[in-house]
Amino acid sequence: MKSLKKFALGMAVAGLAATAASAETVKIAYIDPLSGPFAATGTNGLHQYEFAADKLVNEKGGVLDGQMFEIVPFDNKISPKESLIQLQVAIDQGIRYVVQGNSSGVANALTDAIAKHNNRNPDDRVLFLNYSAVDPALTNEKCNFWHFRFDAHADMKMDALTDVMAENEDLEKVYVIGQDYSFGKAVASAAVRMLAAKRPDVEIVGNELHPIGKVQDFTPYARKIVSSGADAMITGNWGSDMLGLGKAVIENGFSGPIYTYYGAADGITAAFGETGVGSLKLVAEGGNNPPSKEAAQDYIRAFKEKYPDGNISQARITNVIEMLAMAVNEAGTATDVVAVANALEGMEFTDSLWSDNPMVMRADDHQLIQEVHIYGHVPVEAPFDFDNSGYGLKYENSIVNAGADLPTTCEMERP
Amino acid sequence: MSLFIVNILDGLVTGLLLFMLCSGLTLIFSMMGVLNFAHASFYMLGAYFAYQISLFAGFWVGLIVAPIIVGVMGALIERYGLRRVHQYGHVPELIFTFGLALLIEEFVQFFWGRQQVPYNPPAALDFTAFAIAGNTFPAYKVFMIFMAIGLFLVLLYILTRTRIGMTIQAALSYPETVQNLGHNVPMVFMGVFGVGTAMAGLAGVIAGPVMGTFPGMAFTLGAIVFVCIVVGGLGSLWGALVASLLIGWIQTFAASYNLRMEDLLVWLGFEKPMLMWESAWQDLWTLTLPQVGPILPYLLMVIVLVVRPQGLFGKRET
Numbered sequence: 001m002k003s004l005k006k007f008a009l010g011m012a013v014a015g016l017a018a019t020a021a022s023a024e025t026v027k028i029a030y031i032d033p034l035s036g037p038f039a040a041t042g043t044n045g046l047h048q049y050e051f052a053a054d055k056l057v058n059e060k061g062g063v064l065d066g067q068m069f070e071i072v073p074f075d076n077k078i079s080p081k082e083s084l085i086q087l088q089v090a091i092d093q094g095i096r097y098v099v100q101g102n103s104s105g106v107a108n109a110l111t112d113a114i115a116k117h118n119n120r121n122p123d124d125r126v127l128f129l130n131y132s133a134v135d136p137a138l139t140n141e142k143c144n145f146w147h148f149r150f151d152a153h154a155d156m157k158m159d160a161l162t163d164v165m166a167e168n169e170d171l172e173k174v175y176v177i178g179q180d181y182s183f184g185k186a187v188a189s190a191a192v193r194m195l196a197a198k199r200p201d202v203e204i205v206g207n208e209l210h211p212i213g214k215v216q217d218f219t220p221y222a223r224k225i226v227s228s229g230a231d232a233m234i235t236g237n238w239g240s241d242m243l244g245l246g247k248a249v250i251e252n253g254f255s256g257p258i259y260t261y262y263g264a265a266d267g268i269t270a271a272f273g274e275t276g277v278g279s280l281k282l283v284a285e286g287g288n289n290p291p292s293k294e295a296a297q298d299y300i301r302a303f304k305e306k307y308p309d310g311n312i313s314q315a316r317i318t319n320v321i322e323m324l325a326m327a328v329n330e331a332g333t334a335t336d337v338v339a340v341a342n343a344l345e346g347m348e349f350t351d352s353l354w355s356d357n358p359m360v361m362r363a364d365d366h367q368l369i370q371e372v373h374i375y376g377h378v379p380v381e382a383p384f385d386f387d388n389s390g391y392g393l394k395y396e397n398s399i400v401n402a403g404a405d406l407p408t409t410c411e412m413e414r415p
Numbered sequence: 416m417s418l419f420i421v422n423i424l425d426g427l428v429t430g431l432l433l434f435m436l437c438s439g440l441t442l443i444f445s446m447m448g449v450l451n452f453a454h455a456s457f458y459m460l461g462a463y464f465a466y467q468i469s470l471f472a473g474f475w476v477g478l479i480v481a482p483i484i485v486g487v488m489g490a491l492i493e494r495y496g497l498r499r500v501h502q503y504g505h506v507p508e509l510i511f512t513f514g515l516a517l518l519i520e521e522f523v524q525f526f527w528g529r530q531q532v533p534y535n536p537p538a539a540l541d542f543t544a545f546a547i548a549g550n551t552f553p554a555y556k557v558f559m560i561f562m563a564i565g566l567f568l569v570l571l572y573i574l575t576r577t578r579i580g581m582t583i584q585a586a587l588s589y590p591e592t593v594q595n596l597g598h599n600v601p602m603v604f605m606g607v608f609g610v611g612t613a614m615a616g617l618a619g620v621i622a623g624p625v626m627g628t629f630p631g632m633a634f635t636l637g638a639i640v641f642v643c644i645v646v647g648g649l650g651s652l653w654g655a656l657v658a659s660l661l662i663g664w665i666q667t668f669a670a671s672y673n674l675r676m677e678d679l680l681v682w683l684g685f686e687k688p689m690l691m692w693e694s695a696w697q698d699l700w701t702l703t704l705p706q707v708g709p710i711l712p713y714l715l716m717v718i719v720l721v722v723r724p725q726g727l728f729g730k731r732e733t
Contacts, residue, residue: 039529040528040529040530180706208673208703208705209706210670210705210706211706211708211709213631213635214635214709215670215709216429216626216635216636216639216666217425217429217625217626217666217667219425219428219429219667220422220425220666220667220671221670223418223421223422223425223550223671224670224671224673226549226550227418227548227549227550240531240627240629240631243531243627244626244627247625247627251551251553252550252551252552252553253543253546253549253550253551266530267528267530267531267532267533267629268531270531270532270533271531271532271533271534271535271627273533273535275535309528387530387533389533
């Protein structure tokens with residue numbers, strides 16, 4: 001009996017201690033795939049978040065009066081349905097910040113659910129910090145006050161890409177190919193629309209969609225692309241579809257540039273190796289390799305020491321963490337997310353690890369306006385390469401404030 | 416016209432690769448009467464083993480050693496797994512091979528991760544063999560063609576000209592009788608299973624650098640292999656060859672020519688809706704041949720099953 005009492009007392013004390021500890025931390029729910037076919041990407045992202053929180057916030061004394069950032073992982077198996085369940089679990093645990101990036105389908109479900117939740121429960125509202133889902137709708141017709149996007153969306157990237165392509169005098173024919181689903185279609189229509197506006201003389205010699213994840217051999221597609229006489233091709237493919245298509249076109253004699261959204265990291269850089277040099281390009285935000293700032297170089301070195309097989313493939317993750325820390329400090333609170341959102345809105349962020357130019361979280365639609373680069377796949381010295389392959393990405397062209405002139409249709413309702 | 420010739424060659428490569436998988440599977444299927452769901456997984460294992468070996472000893476050692484390892488694994492799995500399950504009937508066997516496929520996929524992900532591994536053609540074959548009107552044909556693909564044809568000839572010789580082959584052929588049709596004549600039929604089964612998986616492994620070794628070596632490679636090829644043996648007919652080497660080539664060409668040509676459903680429907684006399692995006696038939700009107708390409712082999716299978724259930728070259732009903 002006595003021991004039971006002691007045990008109960010101990011439990012109560014431990015419980016108290018736990019509540020005290022949790023009041024000291026700012027919890028951030030990471031809702032992304034940690035199992036299944038996309039687990040590699042999700043796990044790598046989680047490592048980048050944990051590392052960024054430790055390195056950029058906690059080791060510098062945390063936010064406010066010493067509160068630490070804590071990343072709490074939730075596995076959504078890249079399913080929108082599962083994500084909503086995990087979101088509820090996160091909210092029940094008192095978490096007020098949600099980060100997610102893989103798949104715009106998931107992001108669309110989350111942003112709706114969070115907007116609804118925040119309207120109904122003004123006492124425990126949450127913010128959605130989207131670091132990778134690039135469906136333009138999220139900061140246009142589907143925008144809301146609780147959603148912030150730190151990546152450039154698909155149209156902004158295409159805008160930057162077509163700016164660069166438009167300057168190429170020799171460009172006459174372009175082939176557009178993608179996976180047969182919403183993102184592939186969005187990329188294709190943006191490419192056709194923007195090329196027509198910027199270079200009406202350029203001919204789109206092919207515009208097609210292939211079944212997603214079903215094509216075993218891309219050789220026939222490669223033949224069509226080569227035979228069409230295209231000088232350049234654009235694709236939004238990712239994963240094995242990206243690799244299969246890219247390798248097939250290069251092997252079968254295509255020598256022009258291959259502009260991609262996702263043609264790097266997660267094994268793709270290593271698999272292309274020498275063959276991709278000179279043809280594989282990628283449009284994204286982020287830093288050069290090695291980055292120009294000494295601090296950023298040290299950051300990558302430290303990350304590679306901790307995760308030798310990992311990649312800093314999503315530079316924007318550090319921006320999410322640093323901007324959130326700034327906003328919390330500015331608002332003077334981590335629990336009143338409206339104040340934090342107001343601080344984030346319109347925030348100018350000048351000392352990103354990766355960029356010398358300021359970034360702005362546009363107030364109209366909560367879209368981060370930043371530099372977008374066209375990278376080339378080239379030999380890169382360790383540890384700034386990807387997949388430890390000796391190859392990586394270096395700047396070829398940079399567009400400052402990419403897509404800032406793209407109009408937004410967002411009509412935001414503020415609380 | 417030049418594109419047509421290139422497509423013929425590309426389809427030949429795809430078809431012959433498929434043949435290396437089907438030939439083993441069709442023998443296994445007709446002997447044991449069980450669909451080996453894990454067959455494509457052995458193909459994947461072949462690619463991964465060869466990749467691992469190529470890191471230390473180069474591509475050519477992997478080409479020889481990897482299929483042997485896969486074949487021995489296959490034989491052991493038959494001897495100590497499948498044979499024990501066999502006595503409980505076909506359904507447990509089927510479930511066994513299905514479980515094996517999942518197990519192998521997890522095994523591969525555990526050791527090599529979920530990402531694609533950089534398994535590339537050897538430097539000696541990394542050049543352009545010839546080009547037809549700007550379309551280059553890599554030397555590696557020529558090598559693939561010769562490997563597959565060589566394998567076919569060797570198999571054909573063994574199965575039709577040697578004593579072992581005759582025993583196998585007999586065991587295919589009348590296993591009890593062959594057993595009564597004093598042949599060790601379980602041993603033959605184990606041998607066929609081992610050789611069948613070794614050929615799948617060899618297919619993986621030479622396909623890995625072209626098709627990509629990743630944990631999903633078994634899955635993408637798994638179903639099409641069954642189509643191939645059903646169309647070709649059980650136990651028939653020629654059937655497997657013809658069906659594989661047919662499927663290879665269907666897939667290649669379907670992906671190559673942008674025939675549109677719109678043209679077909681207009682030709683058939685239907686009127687194109689003025690506002691396509693408001694039409695209920697929008698999805699049908701905007702279909703193109705490359706989009707339906709992946710289902711054509713299955714369509715072929717259904718047609719063959721209806722018209723000729725024993726397959727193109729099959730000798731017995733199942």
